[in-house]
Amino acid sequence: MNQIIPPENLPELLERAHLMAGVSLAQIAAQRGLNVPRDLKRDKGWVGQLIEMELGATAGSKPEQDFLHLGVELKTIPIDSQGRPLETTYVCVAPLSNIQGLTWQNSLVCHKLQRVLWVPVEGERHIPVGERRIGTPILWEPDPQELQLLQQDWEEIMELIALGKVEKLTARHGEVLQLRPKAANSKALTQSIAEDGSLKMTNPRGFYLKTSFTAMILNKVFG
DNA sequence: AGCTGATCATGC
DNA sequence: GCATGATCAGCT
Numbered sequence: 001m002n003q004i005i006p007p008e009n010l011p012e013l014l015e016r017a018h019l020m021a022g023v024s025l026a027q028i029a030a031q032r033g034l035n036v037p038r039d040l041k042r043d044k045g046w047v048g049q050l051i052e053m054e055l056g057a058t059a060g061s062k063p064e065q066d067f068l069h070l071g072v073e074l075k076t077i078p079i080d081s082q083g084r085p086l087e088t089t090y091v092c093v094a095p096l097s098n099i100q101g102l103t104w105q106n107s108l109v110c111h112k113l114q115r116v117l118w119v120p121v122e123g124e125r126h127i128p129v130g131e132r133r134i135g136t137p138i139l140w141e142p143d144p145q146e147l148q149l150l151q152q153d154w155e156e157i158m159e160l161i162a163l164g165k166v167e168k169l170t171a172r173h174g175e176v177l178q179l180r181p182k183a184a185n186s187k188a189l190t191q192s193i194a195e196d197g198s199l200k201m202t203n204p205r206g207f208y209l210k211t212s213f214t215a216m217i218l219n220k221v222f223g
Numbered sequence: 224a225g226c227t228g229a230t231c232a233t234g235c
Numbered sequence: 236g237c238a239t240g241a242t243c244a245g246c247t
Contacts, residue, residue, distance in 0.1 A: 044231055045240030052240080061234065061239040078242080088226090090241060123242090171227045181228055183236090190236070203228095204237080211225090 004056040010070050010139075016055050017117060017137035025121070026130030028054050036130040048076045051119050051134070063092065063108060065115075072139075073116045078123020079135065083218060086123045089209040094179055096161055096192035097199060104151045107158075109177070109207050113150065116140050120218065138221050146176075149213075153177035157207075164195035166202055176213035182206030 007013035020028065028050055029036050037043040057066040057074055066074040078086040092108045104110055120135035142150065153174035160169050171178045183204045194200040 040231095040242060042231055044242045045233085047242095048240045049233095061237080063238060076241085087242060090239095093238060125242095178227090181230085182238090183230080184232095185230060186228080188236070206238095 004053065006056040006058060006067065007070070010072070013055065013067060013070060013072065013117065014137065014139060017119060020051070020054065020119070020134045021136045023134050024130060025050065025132050025134070028134070029130065039125070039129065046129075047078075047121055047132075048074075051076050051121070065112060067117075071115050073112045073114075074119065075116055076119045076121050077214060077218075079120045079218070080124055081122075083120065083135070085211040085214045085218065088178070088180075088211055089214055090182070091177075091207040091209060093182060094157070094161070094205045094207050096166055096190060096202065096205065099158065099162055099193075102158065104154050107154060109150065109154055113142060118214075118217065136221075138218065140217050140220075146213075146217075149176045154207075162193060164193045164197065164200075166192050166205070169205075171208075174210070176210055178208050178210055179205045180208050 007016060025047065026036050032050065032053055034050065037046055040046060052066065052074060055074065065072060075089055077089060080086055092112055095102065095108075116139075118138040118140055120138075122132040122135070153176055157169060157174060157177070157179050160166065160173075169179050171180045173179065181203050186203060188204055189201040190204045191199050192202040
């Protein structure tokens with residue numbers, strides 16, 4: 001497969017992203033020589049990886065921003081016909097042990113969300129995957145209020161994790177950031193802190209942005 | 224109808 | 236198992 005060179009600077013990345021606006025996923029896939037899946041049931045990350053490829057993101061599973069040299073994290077977000085998010089947005093894995101001394105400022109959530117390039121994509125299931133169109137990209141940096149909301153939720157969630165109450169945390173905690181399972185299935189286990197401070201095993205969790213929060217981000221641009 | 228918990232693919 | 240990319244789908 002022909003590799004696309006990573007963008008050298010931010011304007012170049014934004015130019016590439018803007019050129020994709022209005023284009024269908026089938027068109028992009030054809031350029032990349034890829035088949036379009038009939039649905040996303042077994043290809044949940046397909047859209048995101050397609051957009052990554054087209055923008056020249058360095059593929060990989062490193063816990064870092066997609067464009068580290070530009071300080072930009074790339075997120076595709078499925079939207080309905082009115083431009084509202086259809087799904088929450090996965091941010092990163094949540095640390096459940098060895099978290100002493102971890103602060104918001106040096107957390108992975110804070111680092112990844114410093115600057116995000118949102119690429120909206122039509123996501124309603126009645127639209128065939130190939131016919132779904134890419135929308136106008138949005139470069140977002142959290143404003144002080146958004147940062148404060150994120151930090152507050154993060155600190156509240158991490159505090160409960162530190163106290164060994166991870167099992168008591170549900171997706172209902174947090175205003176804008178939530179903790180949910182993130183694993184192959186519910187049998188996956190990872191180390192976490194127990195209430196007595198020892199270690200135990202629990203299901204891995206991840207941080208997700210709630211749709212009400214990402215809806216505000218998209219609305220700041222499109223109203 | 225929206226949300227929460229569960230799940231799918233892939234490369235170490 | 237962990238981390239990437241996320242969406243699925245049953246339940247409320």
